[in-house]
Each structure stands twice: as C-alpha cells, then as structure tokens.
Amino acid sequence: MQLAQVILNGLLLGGLYAAMAAGFSLVWGVLNIINIAQGSAVVLGSYVAYFAWRYAGLNPLLAVALAGPLLFGAGWVLQRFLIQRVIAAPVLITLVFTFGMDLILNNTMISLFTADYRKIEGVFPTVPLHFGALTLPVDRLLAAAAGIGVAFGLHFYLHRSRLGRAIVAVRMDRQTAELMGVRVEIIYATTFGLGLAMAGVAGCLLAAIFPTSPLNSAYYLHIAFVACVLGGLGSVLGAVAGGLLLGVVESLGALFVGAEYGTTVAAVVLLLMLFTRPQGLLGRAGYE
Amino acid sequence: MTPGLVVSNLSAGYGDVSVLTDVSMSAEVGVITAVIGSNGAGKTTLLRSLSGLLKPRQGSIRIGDAELSGSKALDFVNAGIAHVPEGRRLFAGMTVEDNLLMGAFARVAPLAELRRDLDRIYAMFPKLAERRRQDAVSMSGGEQQMCAIGRGLMSRPRVLMIDELSLGLSPVAVDFLVESLKTISSDGVGIVVVEQDVAVALDLARHVVVMDRGRVSKAGSSSDIAQDRAIRVAYLGVD
Numbered sequence: 001m002q003l004a005q006v007i008l009n010g011l012l013l014g015g016l017y018a019a020m021a022a023g024f025s026l027v028w029g030v031l032n033i034i035n036i037a038q039g040s041a042v043v044l045g046s047y048v049a050y051f052a053w054r055y056a057g058l059n060p061l062l063a064v065a066l067a068g069p070l071l072f073g074a075g076w077v078l079q080r081f082l083i084q085r086v087i088a089a090p091v092l093i094t095l096v097f098t099f100g101m102d103l104i105l106n107n108t109m110i111s112l113f114t115a116d117y118r119k120i121e122g123v124f125p126t127v128p129l130h131f132g133a134l135t136l137p138v139d140r141l142l143a144a145a146a147g148i149g150v151a152f153g154l155h156f157y158l159h160r161s162r163l164g165r166a167i168v169a170v171r172m173d174r175q176t177a178e179l180m181g182v183r184v185e186i187i188y189a190t191t192f193g194l195g196l197a198m199a200g201v202a203g204c205l206l207a208a209i210f211p212t213s214p215l216n217s218a219y220y221l222h223i224a225f226v227a228c229v230l231g232g233l234g235s236v237l238g239a240v241a242g243g244l245l246l247g248v249v250e251s252l253g254a255l256f257v258g259a260e261y262g263t264t265v266a267a268v269v270l271l272l273m274l275f276t277r278p279q280g281l282l283g284r285a286g287y288e
Numbered sequence: 289m290t291p292g293l294v295v296s297n298l299s300a301g302y303g304d305v306s307v308l309t310d311v312s313m314s315a316e317v318g319v320i321t322a323v324i325g326s327n328g329a330g331k332t333t334l335l336r337s338l339s340g341l342l343k344p345r346q347g348s349i350r351i352g353d354a355e356l357s358g359s360k361a362l363d364f365v366n367a368g369i370a371h372v373p374e375g376r377r378l379f380a381g382m383t384v385e386d387n388l389l390m391g392a393f394a395r396v397a398p399l400a401e402l403r404r405d406l407d408r409i410y411a412m413f414p415k416l417a418e419r420r421r422q423d424a425v426s427m428s429g430g431e432q433q434m435c436a437i438g439r440g441l442m443s444r445p446r447v448l449m450i451d452e453l454s455l456g457l458s459p460v461a462v463d464f465l466v467e468s469l470k471t472i473s474s475d476g477v478g479i480v481v482v483e484q485d486v487a488v489a490l491d492l493a494r495h496v497v498v499m500d501r502g503r504v505s506k507a508g509s510s511s512d513i514a515q516d517r518a519i520r521v522a523y524l525g526v527d
C-alpha cells in the first residue's frame with residue numbers, strides 16, 4: 001500500500017514535470033533549439049502566480065490564464081526579432097544564446113525579487129482527500145491534473161488546428177511547408193511562444209505547491225531536459241509520458257534508495273534509457 | 289489559349305554555380321506541358337524558381353498580371369502556383385488527410401469548403417479516402433504521389449507543377465496518374481510535369497519543353513517533338 005502511495009505521489013509530481021517538459025520538447029523538436037532559459041521561464045511563471053495571488057488574491061491555478069499569454073507574447077517577440085537572426089547557426093550558437101538569455105532573466109529576477117523563497121498559502125484546503133488508504137493532497141491533485149490537461153491541450157492544438165498542423169509540418173520538412181505557403185519565421189515565433197507559455201503555465205502550477213525562487217530554475221531545466229529525453233524528443237505526448245515516468249522513478253528511488261537519491265536514480269534510468277531506447281518512450285527512431 | 293504562367297529569360301543558380309540560363313517558357317491553363325531533359329539539366333531548379341523556393345537572378349515569372357520574380361513562396365501559392373516536389377515530400381507522421389489539409393494552408397477558407405475540396409480529391413483518388421487516417425508515408429509510392437498531387441490541388445492552383453511524376457512507380461500507377469492529370473487539366477488547371485520517361489511525357493502533354501544544361505534547347509507541341517530525330521535518338525533510343 002505504501003508502494004501505491006509512493007507511485008501516486010510520483011504521478012502527481014510527474015503531472016507538473018509533464019507541463020515543464022512539453023514546451024521544452026516542442027521547441028527542441030521544431031526549432032532545434034535547446035532552450036536553457038526554460039527553467040527561468042518557469043520561475044517567471046511562478047512569480048506571475050505569486051504576485052497575482054499576493055496583490056489580487058488570484059488562485060495560482062487561474063494565474064495560468066495570465067502567465068500563459070504573457071510568456072507566449074514574450075517568446076514570440078524574442079524569437080521573431082532576436083533568435084531568428086541566429087536560427088540557422090549551428091546548435092551550439094543557439095545554445096549559447098539561450099544560455100545568455102537565462103543568465104539575464106535569472107539575474108534580473110534575483111535583483112528584482114531577491115533569491116528568497118516565497119510561498120502561496122491558504123488557497124487550497126489543507127485536508128487531503130482519502131481513497132481507501134491512499135492520500136491525495138488537493139493542491140497537488142489539481143495542479144497535476146491541470147499540468148497534464150494543458151499538455152494534452154497543446155497536443156491536440158498541434159494536431160487539430162490549422163496553425164498547429166503547420167508547426168508539425170515545419171518540423172517534418174521546412175521547405176515543403178514553405179511550398180504550402182507557410183511562413184516559417186512566423187511558425188518559429190509561434191512555437192517558441194508556445195514553449196515559453198507552457199513554461200509559464202508550469203510555473204503557476206508549481207507556485208501553487210512549492211515555494212518560488214530564481215534558485216529553482218536549474219532544477220526545473222534539469223527536469224524538463226530529462227523528461228523530454230525520456231519521453232522522446234519533440235513529441236508533446238512523449239514529454240507527458242517522460243514527465244510521469246520521471247516523477248514515479250524519483251519517488252520510487254527516494255523510497256528504495258533514500259530520499260536524497262531520488263534525482264540520482266532518475267539520472268541512472270535516463271542513462272539506461274539512452275542505451276536501450278535512445279529515441280525515448282514515444283519518439284521515433286531517426287527523427288532529427 | 290489562356291496564358292497561365294509565363295516565364296521569360298529566367299536565370300538562376302545556387303551560390304556561385306549558375307544553373308538556369310535565359311529560360312523562357314509558358315504553361316497555359318487547361319493544358320499539360322512536359323519538361324524533359326537529362327539528369328542535371330536544371331528541371332528541378334526551374335520548378336524551385338517557379339514556386340519561390342529559389343530566388344532567380346534574372347528574368348520574369350508572371351501569372352496573369354502579377355510579376356512574381358523575387359517574391360516569397362507564399363506569394364506564389366496565393367497567385368495560384370502549386371508545386372509537387374521531387375520525391376513527393378509528404379509530411380511524415382501526419383495522416384493523409386492532414387497532408388491534404390496542409391495543401392490548403394494558404395487559403396483561409398471555411399471548413400465546409402475545405403471538406404468539399406477534400407471530397408473531390410477523395411473522389412478522384414479513392415485509395416486516399418480509404419487511407420485518410422493513415423500515416424501518409426506508410427502508403428505505396430503511387431498512393432503517395434496521389435496524396436502529393438491532392439495536396440497540391442488543395443491550394444486550388446491555376447498551375448500545378450509536378451517534379452518527377454513517374455519516378456519509382458509501377459506502370460499501372462503511372463497510367464492511373466496520367467489519366468487523372470488529363471482529367472484535372474480538362475477541368476481548367478494548367479499542369480507542368482517534369483518527367484524522366486519521355487514516352488510518358490509525350491503521351492501526357494500537349495506541349496513539351498526540352499532542357500539541356502540549364503537552357504531550353506527545344507520547345508513545341510508533343511507531336512512535333514515526337515517527330516524530332518535528335519530527340520528520338522537521345523531520349524527514346526530509336527531512329
């Protein structure tokens with residue numbers, strides 16, 4: 001029974017990881033950019049939720065509607081007018097670029113908000129739900145459900161909408177997409193915007209549960225990276241699967257090996273995965 | 289004789305390499321024009337210039353009253369040119385129907401209208417209707433070519449350009465595609481086909497443009513070209 005509870009905890013955590021990884025994976029897949037600033041963008045989303053709660057009493061889960069569009073716009077402009085200039089450069093160049101973005105964003109947040117941990121409190125009932133012997137904290141349940149829900153929303157957007165299909169088409173074959181009349185630079189901007197919007201959403205959900213500080217950003221980036229590689233690069237559903245798997249692996253690792261080794265066990269699983277199934281859970285061999 | 293696409297004195301190339309020199313040709317609406325020529329003659333380069341993927345160095349590309357030389361690919365699509373690329377280049381991992389819908393990307397049309405166009409394409413290529421939910425690249429070469437042509441038609445082009453219609457396809461599939469293209473052209477679409485198989489090209493087209501090392505070496509009605517001794521020797525292997 002304890003095992004079931006630990007797996008459940010892992011899944012609840014994994015739902016948040018899924019949201020963190022989905023946008024990161026999309027940007028990597030479509031633009032071939034490894035966005036080092038994803039973790040800081042998540043923290044930025046957390047601050048949006050924190051201040052919206054602090055000054056307007058907004059529920060952090062609803063702050064998604066604020067942080068999502070805000071970070072989408074920022075991402076769109078950033079890609080369209082800045083990153084677009086180096087988009088054709090080797091991946092190392094864009095990597096250095098987003099690394100620089102991360103430094104600027106993270107240090108700006110530290111100087112504006114300090115590195116103190118800030119916590120949203122008193123929004124959700126503190127008494128957890130009980131299902132038999134299983135305990136379900138309300139805030140975690142809602143946040144995880146929202147995380148998975150938004151990731152699925154992104155997936156359906158990509159496959160059911162006109163613009164979404166164009167994003168997938170550009171990923172598959174940029175030049176042929178151009179032949180269809182797709183303006184690739186607009187698709188890139190939209191995709192980068194969606195990537196940051198997902199980070200913002202994840203940040204709001206995290207802020208509902210965990211304290212917010214710019215110091216979290218490296219850990220969030222690590223999560224997004226591992227979940228994305230576990231699940232299969234560039235696939236949103238893969239990121240969801242990878243996020244859930246990572247959450248469960250971390251929880252089980254903490255149970256069987258020790259609380260301080262959760263992340264280490266996750267790293268070992270990642271290595272095993274890279275040896276046995278390098279395309280990830282849902283990725284396809286030979287993509288990218 | 290409605291002129292669809294008129295190309296005059298077009299020159300194009302890649303970097304320092306110049307490929308097309310002074311190419312002039314036209315493709316009338318409702319007529320099939322074949323472009324033939326040996327490997328490396330510049331046929332693909334010509335089509336890439338005519339769909340805006342490659343900026344020409346010189347010359348003019350007109351459709352109706354619009355001058356397109358120097359414009360973006362989107363402007364070419366909007367002006368009514370569709371390009372079915374060499375190797376078909378369907379979007380992998382996307383269904384047949386999503387591939388077809390991508391063809392209509394530049395049109396901002398109501399869904400009902402797109403549905404009608406899809407149904408027309410499914411009526412023309414019933415195989416695609418059966419496989420509409422299937423990954424497009426999991427189909428046979430012939431079916432993929434149907435999908436690529438259907439995708440091109442979804443933009444409602446005035447001129448449809450197809451690079452390497454028959455390459456790698458079975459004779460049955462080629463016959464079927466040839467008949468389909470004749471129907472499409474009789475519906476008033478201009479068609480430009482780049483075709484390796486000169487016998488197929490002569491059967492299909494009313495006009496033939498022969499390219500050689502980046503230039504148009506001959507152009508005329510397919511019956512004239514079929515009579516041409518040099519062509520017969522070079523491409524059909526007969527005297």
Ligand SMILES: Nc1ncnc2c1ncn2[C@@H]1O[C@H](COP(=O)(O)OP(=O)(O)OP(=O)(O)O)[C@@H](O)[C@H]1O
Nearest residue numbers: 302305307325326327328329330331332333334374
């Ligand atoms: N991307 C490119 N960069 C540089 N040169 C190119 C490029 N694409 C084609 N070429 C050159 O341009 C010339 C014409 O090529 P093109 O593909 O247009 O010929 P083609 O007539 O379509 O040949 P094929 O029958 O083999 O398809 C060739 O010499 C080729 O090497």
Ligand SMILES: [Mg+2]
Nearest residue numbers: 331332333374
């Ligand atoms: Mg060619």
